[in-house]
Structure formats: C-alpha cells, structure tokens
Amino acid sequence: MKTKFTAFLLAAALIFSCFSLAGCTSKKNAALVYFLNFKPESAAVYEELADKYEAETGVKVKVVTAAANTYEQTLKSEIAKSNPPTIFQVNGPIGYDNWDDYCLNIKDSKLYSYLTDKSLAIHDDGGVYAIPYVVEGYGIIYNNAIMKRYFALPDKKTSFTDMSEIKNFRDLKAVVEDMTAHKKALAIEGVFASTSLSAGEDWRWQTHLLNVPIYYEISQKHKEGDPTLALLDADEITLKYSENYRKIFDLYLNNSITPKNLLGSKSVADSMAEFALGKVAMVQNGNWSWSQISGVKGNTVTAEDIKMLPIYTDIDGEESQGVCVGTENYLAINKNATAEQQKASLAFLEWLFSSDIGKKYVTEKLGFITPFNTFSENETPSDPLAREITRYMKDENLKIIPWVFNAFPGEAFKKATGDALLDYAQGKKEWDKVKDDIVKAWKSERD
Amino acid sequence: MKPLKRYFPIFVLPTLIAFSIAFVIPFIMGLYLSFTEFTTVENATFVGIKNYISAFTDNSDFLNALWFTIGFALVSIITINVFAFILALLLTRKIIGTNLFRTVFFMPNLIGGIVLGYIWQLIINGVLQPFGYAITSDERFGFWGLIVLMNWQMIGYIMIIYIAGLTSVPTDILEAAKVDGAGVFTTLFRITIPSVMPSITICLFLTITNSFKMFDQNLALTAGAPSGRTKMLALDIYETFYGRVGYEGVGQAKAVIFFLIVAAIALTQLILTRRKEVEQ
Numbered sequence: 029m030k031t032k033f034t035a036f037l038l039a040a041a042l043i044f045s046c047f048s049l050a051g052c053t054s055k056k057n058a059a060l061v062y063f064l065n066f067k068p069e070s071a072a073v074y075e076e077l078a079d080k081y082e083a084e085t086g087v088k089v090k091v092v093t094a095a096a097n098t099y100e101q102t103l104k105s106e107i108a109k110s111n112p113p114t115i116f117q118v119n120g121p122i123g124y125d126n127w128d129d130y131c132l133n134i135k136d137s138k139l140y141s142y143l144t145d146k147s148l149a150i151h152d153d154g155g156v157y158a159i160p161y162v163v164e165g166y167g168i169i170y171n172n173a174i175m176k177r178y179f180a181l182p183d184k185k186t187s188f189t190d191m192s193e194i195k196n197f198r199d200l201k202a203v204v205e206d207m208t209a210h211k212k213a214l215a216i217e218g219v220f221a222s223t224s225l226s227a228g229e230d231w232r233w234q235t236h237l238l239n240v241p242i243y244y245e246i247s248q249k250h251k252e253g254d255p256t257l258a259l260l261d262a263d264e265i266t267l268k269y270s271e272n273y274r275k276i277f278d279l280y281l282n283n284s285i286t287p288k289n290l291l292g293s294k295s296v297a298d299s300m301a302e303f304a305l306g307k308v309a310m311v312q313n314g315n316w317s318w319s320q321i322s323g324v325k326g327n328t329v330t331a332e333d334i335k336m337l338p339i340y341t342d343i344d345g346e347e348s349q350g351v352c353v354g355t356e357n358y359l360a361i362n363k364n365a366t367a368e369q370q371k372a373s374l375a376f377l378e379w380l381f382s383s384d385i386g387k388k389y390v391t392e393k394l395g396f397i398t399p400f401n402t403f404s405e406n407e408t409p410s411d412p413l414a415r416e417i418t419r420y421m422k423d424e425n426l427k428i429i430p431w432v433f434n435a436f437p438g439e440a441f442k443k444a445t446g447d448a449l450l451d452y453a454q455g456k457k458e459w460d461k462v463k464d465d466i467v468k469a470w471k472s473e474r475d
Numbered sequence: 476m477k478p479l480k481r482y483f484p485i486f487v488l489p490t491l492i493a494f495s496i497a498f499v500i501p502f503i504m505g506l507y508l509s510f511t512e513f514t515t516v517e518n519a520t521f522v523g524i525k526n527y528i529s530a531f532t533d534n535s536d537f538l539n540a541l542w543f544t545i546g547f548a549l550v551s552i553i554t555i556n557v558f559a560f561i562l563a564l565l566l567t568r569k570i571i572g573t574n575l576f577r578t579v580f581f582m583p584n585l586i587g588g589i590v591l592g593y594i595w596q597l598i599i600n601g602v603l604q605p606f607g608y609a610i611t612s613d614e615r616f617g618f619w620g621l622i623v624l625m626n627w628q629m630i631g632y633i634m635i636i637y638i639a640g641l642t643s644v645p646t647d648i649l650e651a652a653k654v655d656g657a658g659v660f661t662t663l664f665r666i667t668i669p670s671v672m673p674s675i676t677i678c679l680f681l682t683i684t685n686s687f688k689m690f691d692q693n694l695a696l697t698a699g700a701p702s703g704r705t706k707m708l709a710l711d712i713y714e715t716f717y718g719r720v721g722y723e724g725v726g727q728a729k730a731v732i733f734f735l736i737v738a739a740i741a742l743t744q745l746i747l748t749r750r751k752e753v754e755q
Contacts, residue, residue: 454611
C-alpha cells in the first residue's frame with residue numbers, strides 16, 4: 029500500500045510540476061498588449077520599440093513574429109490560445125472576410141482619424157475593422173548606370189537618350205530588345221533578372237504583374253467607385269487584357285538572364301542578387317526589396333542609380349500610368365480581448381504612429397511610407413525605392429494603379445495562375461490555355 | 476495486488492496523459508471538425524458531410540494526389556525494401572569495415588526531410604541544368620526525384636532492421652541446409668527470408684506508412700510543381716487547409732479520408748505478412 033501511495037505521489041508531483049511550470053511562464057508574459065507581427069525583417073525593431081514603450085509608459089508589449097509565409101497558420105493557432113494576440117494583421121478584404129469574427133470596430137479610434145485617405149481602411153456595415161499602416165509600391169526597378177551605358181552606345185538602334193523618355197510598352201520593348209542585342213558591350217548577362225517561378229517564389233507574376241491587366245479590366249467595367257471593392261464582388265473575370273499580360277511576360281522571359289526552361293528553379297532572392305551584382309539592368313519588384321538589394325555582398329549598384337519604371341503593358345493611354353501602389357498590411361484589434369487590452373493596444377499603435385520616437389522608428393528603422401497624416405513631408409524613409417514611390421504618388425500627371433490584387437480570390441487562385449505561367453514558360457502550355465486556366469480558377473474559387 | 480496495477484500511475488499514467496493531449500484529443504477534435512466549417516477550432520459550425528463531398532467534387536486535386544501517392548508508394552516500397560535487404564545481406568557477411576558502412580548508410584536518416592529536400596533539389600537541378608531542364612520541367616523528374624530522395628533517406632534505417640533480423644537466423648538451420656547441399660538462392664528463399672518474416676512485416680509497415688504520409692520532402696523538393704502534378708496527399712491536405720479561405724473543413728475531411736486509407740492499407744498488410752511468419 030505504501031509503495032502505491034509513493035507512486036501516486038511521484039506521478040502527481042510530475043504532472044503538477046509540468047502544469048505549474050506552464051502556469052508560471054504564462055503569468056510572467058501576461059502583457060496587456062500582444063502584437064503578432066507579420067514582417068520577419070522588422071522583428072528586432074518591434075522588440076526594441078516594445079522596450080521603449082514599456083520604459084515610457086510602463087505598459088508591457090509582447091511581440092511575437094510569425095516566420096515568413098506562416099502568418100495565417102500562426103494566427104490560427106495563437107488566437108485560439110488563452111492569451112491571444114490583441115493586435116493582429118489581416119492582408120486586405122479577403123483576409124478580413126476570414127477573420128471578421130475577431131475584428132473590433134475601431135471607427136472611433138484616434139488611429140482611424142490619422143488616416144489621410146479614410147477609404148483605405150476596411151469598412152463593413154458602417155464600421156471600420158482594419159487600418160492599413162504602410163503603403164508600398166512596385167514597378168520595374170532599373171539600374172540607371174547600365175541604362176546610361178546603353179544610351180551612350182554608338183551603335184544603338186533606338187533614338188532615346190534618357191529613361192524619362194520611355195513612356196509606353198513599345199518604347200520599353202525597343203530599348204530592352206536592343207539592349208539584349210548589345211549584351212556584351214553593356215557587360216550584362218541579360219536585361220531582366222530571372223523570372224523566378226519556383227514554388228512560393230512566383231508572386232511577382234501571379235499577383236503583382238496580373239494586377240495590371242485585371243485593374244484595367246475592372247476599372248473599365250466599373251467606371252465609378254472603388255475598383256478593389258468591385259473586384260471583390262466579381263464572380264467572374266474575362267481577362268480581357270490577356271494579350272497585354274502576355275506581352276510583358278514574354279518581354280521578361282525573352283530578355284532574361286536565365287533560359288526559360290530553368291526558371292522553375294529560381295527564387296526571388298536569386299533575381300534580386302543578379303540585379304544587385306549588376307548582371308542585369310532591370311527587375312520587377314517593390315520598395316520592400318531595397319534591403320535585399322543593399323544586403324547582397326559585393327553589390328555594385330549605388331543607391332543613386334536605383335530608379336523605378338511603371339509596368340507598361342501596351343494599353344492605350346499608358347503614357348500617364350504610374351507605378352502600382354497599395355497595401356496588404358492592415359492592423360486589426362482582437363474583438364475577444366478584454367476592454368482594457370483593447371484600449372492599451374490602440375494606445376500603443378497611436379503612440380507608434382504619432383509620437384516623435386514612434387515616428388522616428390517607423391520612418392528610419394522600419395522604413396515605412398505610412399498613410400497617416402501625423403507624418404510630415406520630411407518624415408519619409410530615405411531609401412531610393414521608397415523615394416521613387418513617393419515621387420510617383422506626388423506626381424499629379426501620373427495615375428497610380430491601386431493594388432486590386434487584394435481582392436483576388438485567395439492563395440489557390442494565385443497558385444493556379446503561377447502553375448499555368450510556369451507551364452507556359454517551359455513550353456508545356458499555350459497562352460490560350462493559360463488564359464483559360466486563370467479565368468476558370470477565378471470562377472471556381474469564387475463559387 | 477498485482478505489480479502491473481500497482482505501478483500503473485508511475486509508468487503508464489504520464490505517457491497516457493501525454494498521449495491523450497498530443498494524440499487522442501486532437502484526433503477526436505479533428506474528426507469532429509471535418510463535419511464543420513471553421514476558421515479556428517473555437518468557431519466551428521456543423522455542416523454535415525458537405526466537406527466530404529467537396530473533397531472529391533470541387534476539383535480533381537485530391538484524386539490526382541491520391542493516384543500520384545499510390546504510384547509513388549508502390550515504387551518506393553519495392554525499391555527501398557529490395558535495396559535495404561541486399562545491403563543487409565552484404566553487411567552481415569564478414570567484410571572489413573561493416574560497422575563503418577552501416578553507419579554511413581544510416582546517416583541520411585538523421586537529416587530532416589526539409590533539409591534533404593533542398594539538398595536534392597540542388598543536386599537534381601545541377602544535374603539537369605546542362606540539358607536545359609529543371610526539376611519542375613516535367614512531373615517525371617519530380618516523381619523520380621522523390622523516389623531517389625526517399626530511398627536515400629529510408630534505406631539505411633530499414634537496413635538496420637533487416638540486419639537485426641538476419642543476425643538472429645539460427646545458424647544450425649543454415650548449417651543443416653549447407654550439409655544437405657542447398658545452393659545460395661535456395662537457402663535465401665527457403666530459409667533466410669521465411670526466418671526474417673517478422674522484420675519484413677515491420678519494414679513493409681514502416682515503408683508503406685512513410686511513403687503515404689510523406690510531406691516535408693515533397694514540399695521542399697517540388698512543392699507540387701509543375702501545376703500540382705507532383706503533389707502528394709499530405710501536401711494537398713495542407714494546401715487545402717491553408718491555401719483557401721473557408722476550406723479548412725474540407726482539408727480536415729481530406730485528412731480523415733487519408734487516415735482511413737493509410738490505416739486500411741497498413742492493417743491489411745500487417746495481417747497478410749503476419750500469416751507468413753514462422754514460429755521458431
């Protein structure tokens with residue numbers, strides 16, 4: 029009997045110690061604000077910010093960062109825990125659809141009042157449920173040093189003398205093809221960096237590039253109102269501008285550093301490295317890629333030479349088209365958190381985007397172009413790509429293309445598109461079939 | 476009081492609790508969730524067998540993945556077991572350095588699937604590049620790439636089990652066979668293989684379940700490219716669950732079907748090979 033008792037006691041002690049240990053750690057971490065961060069590249073900065081905020085106000089902020097491409101998974105498991113995130117991120121109207129049960133109405137918050145353009149926020153039934161905190165843009169990034177070398181060539185076939193003269197697809201194509209012909213003289217291995225099509229690395233084509241033809245299609249159909257919202261309701265697309273999509277994609281493929289058949293093995297990092305090392309003159313990407321370009325060892329591109337061109341696709345009137353600007357980073361407050369936590373979370377965000385220290389971190393360390401009116405003219409990030417984006421946003425003669433891809437039907441659609449593009453690049457699929465696949469995938473995902 | 480009962484709390488209870496928390500409870504929850512629509516495990520609403528119907532009717536992904544997995548499993552089960560058995564036969568002979576060889580063959584098993592997948596992706600792309608291909612060019616490259624990868628990883632492990640089986644074959648029977656004048660192959664098929672039947676049961680079970688459940692190697696090597704034609708069941712379930720809004724329940728339903736298939740095949744195999752085992 030005695031042994032039995034000891035055994036029980038031992039087992040109980042064992043189990044109890046596990047539980048008490050877990051209880052102990054969770055108590056220690058019981059922070060009022062729990063921010064589930066989306067951007068792994070900014071993890072360290074947010075940790076620093078949390079410390080600063082605690083030192084200033086005494087409110088503890090817990091920052092957890094999801095690994096790249098795992099935000100949805102992480103959020104799904106974190107939000108079901110007993111201490112769920114109080115601030116989390118949704119990636120636009122589609123993401124909000126999935127998380128609407130968890131988003132608090134923050135219409136009356138100061139954060140919402142900071143928004144320069146109130147329509148950027150996610151509205152639903154008169155309420156405001158998520159607020160964008162960073163504006164980003166993308167286009168064709170080019171290395172002006174190589175372009176200058178080209179314009180100085182004695183035997184070039186085009187008559188352009190500066191990139192500012194390139195205003196449409198026809199000009200771009202003429203220049204690019206002539207550059208390919210002069211590859212040796214320009215000391216480059218291709219005009220465009222690899223059209224990365226390996227799994228998970230194809231978003232620049234199936235999302236960003238596709239944004240342009242889809243935007244033109246939807247904005248022609250719905251002349252009034254917000255194109256993203258119109259697209260969100262579209263059960264079908266016709267891909268009216270599929271030929272334009274093909275033209276620019278072909279231009280990328282045919283003047284690439286990598287033969288078409290090998291593109292399935294290339295990643296975004298590969299193409300950014302090719303650009304940074306001066307092996308190519310152009311690459312399609314956004315201002316977030318600055319850190320990738322500047323971080324490549326032995327890079328030969330100087331900050332002054334990095335410029336951005338809109339993505340021209342041979343559409344009428346594209347001379348007045350700008351780069352693609354938008355956001356897929358929206359912050360939401362957890363509806364199921366306690367009122368105290370919600371208040372503290374909003375206070376933290378308001379501090380981040382309006383106090384001097386917060387703003388300094390946002391522009392200098394996080395490098396965000398924010399959509400808030402609390403930031404003055406000179407409080408914008410100083411990297412060359414962000415400056416290009418700001419330049420395009422301010423240019424009143426140019427029309428920005430919004431990120432309507434926020435209303436694309438989700439990952440499965442994007443993946444189907446990427447798969448079709450890979451098959452096309454490898455010569456396994458005709459373009460008509462690619463167009464078909466995209467149209468079908470849209471329809472089946474919206475059903 | 477029986478010792479078994481007396482020591483139950485200390486020896487079985489902790490494991491039982493851990494097993495319940497990590498396996499039984501999630502399994503039952505998963506079963507329930509496959510009949511619901513949900514975003515997180517908290518906000519599920521019951522929808523009946525709708526998810527099971529969608530799994531087969533929405534698109535052909537699941538069936539394609541099923542056929543690909545079955546093809547993959549058939550080839551890899553045969554190649555792994557044949558190669559592992561031959562290696563085991565070789566390494567139970569009196570050759571110098573058998574221990575070294577055993578270690579070397581076993582080593583790939585210690586590396587994680589994701590790492591192996593990326594290593595083999597580099598190797599295969601490197602081999603194909605001079606011919607103007609990448610592993611994504613054709614699904615056959617992906618298929619055989621997966622077979623090579625799986626063989627490389629599993630052979631060492633299966634080999635160790637066979638070695639253990641082979642060393643326990645009674646030497647008196649082998650000697651008797653030799654005296655009776657049995658040839659090498661007669662000895663192999665009439666004596667050695669029937670005596671190691673228990674090992675074969677285990678090895679077949681392990682290779683079947685591992686081939687069906689393969690995920691990380693698949694994700695790292697091809698991730699289904701081109702066009703999802705090299706996608707196996709586990710990867711398809713994962714993509715259904717995380718790739719589409721509102722499809723969590725369908726992914727869960729696919730996972731339940733997947734479990735039933737693997738369980739049915741593995742149990743049938745266990746029963747069939749058990750019958751062939753000989754009592755010694």
